[in-house]
Amino acid sequence: xxxxxxxxxxxxxxxxxxxxxxxxxxxxxxxxxxxxxxxxxxxxxxxxxxxxxxxxxxxxxxxxxxxxxxxxxxxxxxxxxxxxxxxxxxxxxxxxxxxxxxxxxxxxxxxxxxxxxxxxxxxxxxxxxxxxxxxxxxxxxxxxxxxxxxxxxxxxxxxxxxxxxxxxxxxxxxxxxxxxxxxxxxxxxxxxxxxxxxxxxxxxxxxxxxxxxxxxxxxxxxxxxxxxxxxxxxxxxxxxxxxxxxxxxxxxxxxxxxxxxxxxxxxxxxxxxxxxxxxxxxxxxxxxxxxxxxxxxxxxxxxxxxxxxxxxxxxxxxxxxxxxxxxxxxxxxxxxxxxxxxxxxxxxxxxxxxxxxxxxxxxxxxxxxxxxxxxxxxxxxxxxxxxxxxxxxxxxxxxxxxxxxxxxxxxxxxxxxxxxxxxxxxxxxxxxxxxxxxxxx
Amino acid sequence: xxxxxxxxxxxxxxxxxxxxxxxxxxxxxxxxxxxxxxxxxxxxxxxxxxxxxxxxxxxxxxxxxxxxxxxxxxxxxxxxxxxxxxxxxxxxxxxxxxxxxxxxxxxxxxxxxxxxxxxxxxxxxxxxxxxxxxxxxxxxxxxxxxxxxxxxxxxxxxxxxxxxxxxxxxxxxxxxxxxxxxxxxxxxxxxxxxxxxxxxxxxxxxxxxxxxxxxxxxxxxxxxxxxxxxxxxxxxxxxxxxxxxxxxxxxxxxxxxxxxxxxxxxxxxxxxxxxxxxxxxxxxxxxxxxxxxxxxxxxxxxxxxxxxxxxxxxxxxxxxxxxxxxxxxxxxxxxxxxxxxxxx
Ligand code: SF4
Ligand code: SF4
Numbered sequence: 001x002x003x004x005x006x007x008x009x010x011x012x013x014x015x016x017x018x019x020x021x022x023x024x025x026x027x028x029x030x031x032x033x034x035x036x037x038x039x040x041x042x043x044x045x046x047x048x049x050x051x052x053x054x055x056x057x058x059x060x061x062x063x064x065x066x067x068x069x070x071x072x073x074x075x076x077x078x079x080x081x082x083x084x085x086x087x088x089x090x091x092x093x094x095x096x097x098x099x100x101x102x103x104x105x106x107x108x109x110x111x112x113x114x115x116x117x118x119x120x121x122x123x124x125x126x127x128x129x130x131x132x133x134x135x136x137x138x139x140x141x142x143x144x145x146x147x148x149x150x151x152x153x154x155x156x157x158x159x160x161x162x163x164x165x166x167x168x169x170x171x172x173x174x175x176x177x178x179x180x181x182x183x184x185x186x187x188x189x190x191x192x193x194x195x196x197x198x199x200x201x202x203x204x205x206x207x208x209x210x211x212x213x214x215x216x217x218x219x220x221x222x223x224x225x226x227x228x229x230x231x232x233x234x235x236x237x238x239x240x241x242x243x244x245x246x247x248x249x250x251x252x253x254x255x256x257x258x259x260x261x262x263x264x265x266x267x268x269x270x271x272x273x274x275x276x277x278x279x280x281x282x283x284x285x286x287x288x289x290x291x292x293x294x295x296x297x298x299x300x301x302x303x304x305x306x307x308x309x310x311x312x313x314x315x316x317x318x319x320x321x322x323x324x325x326x327x328x329x330x331x332x333x334x335x336x337x338x339x340x341x342x343x344x345x346x347x348x349x350x351x352x353x354x355x356x357x358x359x360x361x362x363x364x365x366x367x368x369x370x371x372x373x374x375x376x377x378x379x380x381x382x383x384x385x386x387x388x389x390x391x392x393x394x395x396x397x398x399x400x401x402x403x404x405x406x407x408x409x410x411x412x413x414x415x416x417x418x419x420x421x422x423x424x425x426x427x428x429x430x431x432x433x434x435x436x437x438x439x440x441x
Numbered sequence: 442x443x444x445x446x447x448x449x450x451x452x453x454x455x456x457x458x459x460x461x462x463x464x465x466x467x468x469x470x471x472x473x474x475x476x477x478x479x480x481x482x483x484x485x486x487x488x489x490x491x492x493x494x495x496x497x498x499x500x501x502x503x504x505x506x507x508x509x510x511x512x513x514x515x516x517x518x519x520x521x522x523x524x525x526x527x528x529x530x531x532x533x534x535x536x537x538x539x540x541x542x543x544x545x546x547x548x549x550x551x552x553x554x555x556x557x558x559x560x561x562x563x564x565x566x567x568x569x570x571x572x573x574x575x576x577x578x579x580x581x582x583x584x585x586x587x588x589x590x591x592x593x594x595x596x597x598x599x600x601x602x603x604x605x606x607x608x609x610x611x612x613x614x615x616x617x618x619x620x621x622x623x624x625x626x627x628x629x630x631x632x633x634x635x636x637x638x639x640x641x642x643x644x645x646x647x648x649x650x651x652x653x654x655x656x657x658x659x660x661x662x663x664x665x666x667x668x669x670x671x672x673x674x675x676x677x678x679x680x681x682x683x684x685x686x687x688x689x690x691x692x693x694x695x696x697x698x699x700x701x702x703x704x705x706x707x708x709x710x711x712x713x714x715x716x717x718x719x720x721x722x723x724x725x726x727x728x729x730x731x732x733x734x735x736x737x738x739x740x741x742x743x744x745x746x747x748x749x750x751x752x753x754x755x756x757x758x759x760x761x762x763x764x765x766x767x768x769x770x771x772x773x774x775x776x777x778x779x780x781x782x783x784x785x
Contacts, residue, residue: 006773007773008770008771008773009773011456013454013456014454167454244773244774248773254773254774255774256774256775256776256777257772257774257775257776257777258776258777259774259776259777327446328446328447329446329447329448329449329453330446331451331453335451335452335453335454336451336452336453336454337451337452338451338453339451340446340447340448340449340450340451340453341446341448342445342446342448343445343446356453358453362454363453363454364455365447365449369460369513369516369557370556370557370558370559371558372460372463372557372558372716372717373558373716373717373721374463374716374721375716375721375722378721378722378770381770382773383772383773383774384770384771384772384773385770385772386769386770388721405769406772406775408776409772409773409774409775409776412451414451414452417451417452417455418452418454418455418456419456420455421458421459421460421462421463422459422460423455423459425449425450427450427451427452428450431450
């Protein structure tokens with residue numbers, strides 16, 4: 001069965017999901033120390049509200065954003081603030097982080113389930129906001145803001161993104177399989193917040209067990225009806241999980257360049273985000289834990305683990321038995337769009353959906369050649385851009401003239417560079433071209 | 442100290458095909474054609490091909506050295522140019538001739554323009570065009586009769602050939618003496634078709650065996666290296682035009698003779714599909730192919746040469762930048778137009 005899909009481009013990288021897709025989510029014991037970066041979201045950097053030596057509880061607010069876009073940060077352990085100092089960061093080079101030493105004697109905090117159906121939209125939204133929830137699949141856009149579209153937008157559909165099209169990653173897959181009822185309930189909460197009737201969970205067809213589990217959960221939950229939620233299989237093709245592509249696959253609506261999903265009446269939320277909303281609303285639990293896939297052929301024991309936000313990578317590696325000698329690259333996120341990291345001192349942040357330890361057979365760093373004009377990148381680009389021209393222009397120092405190829409619509413999915421036989425760094429060229437266009441020279 | 446890990450921009454995985462992989466695969470797919478040519482015309486075919494390949498590689502290396510570029514002969518592109526250049530020259534030429542073609546193909550046409558990816562014209566055909574202009578006698582008369590036709594003595598098979606100069610190619614015969622002479626010299630039409638399809642006829646080193654070139658082309662299509670639009674549109678337009686205008690009366694032309702002779706099949710599958718010098722998008726490729734087929738037939742039927750594929754492709758190469766500019770990918774979701782512009 002081919003399934004619904006987007007209209008242009010796309011690639012089929014090897015999935016490598018077999019490394020972790022059958023492994024249940026396990027909880028990693030909390031580390032002795034966590035480092036919580038002050039930037040784990042889209043928007044302004046948070047300001048600490050705790051001092052050195054101050055004792056903090058698990059789930060306590062330790063930093064807030066007063067003005068502008070942002071989200072509060074909560075301590076992920078009970079313990080003592082050691083210091084605030086610059087630490088490596090997965091996407092920024094370095095960023096100030098609050099360092100907390102865990103109190104080994106403290107018991108983990110417990111949360112009670114509450115009834116949320118009597119809460120108003122505003123109260124629900126406040127819980128999402130106070131819990132510090134941000135979009136967990138990508139840039140970390142504050143979820144409460146996303147759930148309050150302008151009143152002019154005519155919203156009619158909530159889409160849950162269960163595509164998980166990035167190779168290796170199985171986080172959302174495992175969550176949908178192990179906690180389908182949480183996903184469904186989270187969806188109902190968001191449907192209520194948005195004041196709409198319909199939600200659909202888009203899942204790539206390579207996860208039939210997850211689709212099944214969700215369908216069962218939907219049948220069970222049919223009692224307290226807050227709107228219609230459905231599951232829809234979509235074709236296995238990268239970048240199915242990209243917002244614009246998934247919206248098109250499920251609704252045939254296309255979000256214009258420079259526009260946002262609410263321009264076509266849709267809002268898209270990631271699966272982990274949905275579960276975070278569920279926990280925030282039904283248990284008043286802030287976001288300070290993260291399920292992530294640790295995979296790749298250079299980690300001794302690949303796994304899906306639930307970790308405290310702020311856990312440093314070297315602790316994760318130690319817990320999973322270390323890395324092998326042929327480790328070549330550490331990637332935060334998926335292999336198509338993730339960031340390579342130069343050290344293991346990087347902490348897990350809210351938006352970390354996976355960490356990959358790739359050996360020299362899985363990834364490569366090598367020289368690239370001139371464009372041979374095979375045109376494969378043109379076929380692969382899901383936005384219908386001209387990556388080969390963009391690359392050639394940038395090499396010739398004319399990146400600022402690439403607007404006519406649609407460069408500003410490029411979302412750096414990497415399809416073009418993935419197929420390029422000359423191994424050209426096309427995503428790099430696209431970034432430079434965008435900078436050039438913005439600067440105008 | 443903690444080891445520092447490699448940092449590079451996403452994506453961190455790549456599909457396996459490489460530039461060199463493509464060049465070597467295309468070269469490899471031509472080996473059966475070369476083997477048949479050796480059987481057909483003798484070891485001369487092999488020696489001329491070797492001379493051409495070696496000179497292309499050496500010229501490329503010298504140019505890159507002199508221009509201070511990294512030496513990239515391992516990517517196979519010079520080897521492929523060498524093979525294709527040899528394939529479009531007659532087997533009876535002297536062994537030094539390809540050297541001059543290689544200088545034109547690689548030095549003037551490729552390296553002086555900026556190296557791989559920057560040439561406007563197909564390198565092998567530039568080589569052939571220059572040789573045809575400079576050595577018209579060799580390039581239009583050094584044919585060797587096919588072994589099947591003449592059963593040359595063994596010594597002649599290895600070293601000989603130049604006494605075969607007087608043999609004319611089917612296209613030459615057709616152009617100057619007509620259909621009747623063609624059947625007189627090469628046999629009845631069914632015999633002609635079989636021999637032409639298999640490659641038992643005089644012609645350039647690698648142009649004679651339609652069936653082996655076709656198989657090579659299909660192999661490349663199966664491997665995703667070339668796509669159907671250019672070959673199909675080229676062949677289709679040659680077929681239609683030769684049928685309509687190629688005969689004594691309208692709609693009576695010898696379609697198969699035109700399709701199977703000269704460089705049409707090799708050109709359609711191996712020359713016109715050259716990435717660098719042909720357009721990248723389907724619609725543009727179809728127009729390109731129709732142009733190649735149309736110009737080929739124009740030259741064959743009305744021009745001064747019996748064969749026109751080489752010039753047809755070189756002429757269409759000039760249009761490639763324009764075709765690429767006119768046909769850009771259709772954007773998935775461009776920004777909304779300003780209402781004024783949209784109303785127009
Ligand atoms: S990275 Fe940009 S240019 Fe390349 S395929 Fe993706 S959207 Fe297209
Ligand atoms: S895929 Fe690479 S080599 Fe092919 S046209 Fe695009 S940039 Fe050029």
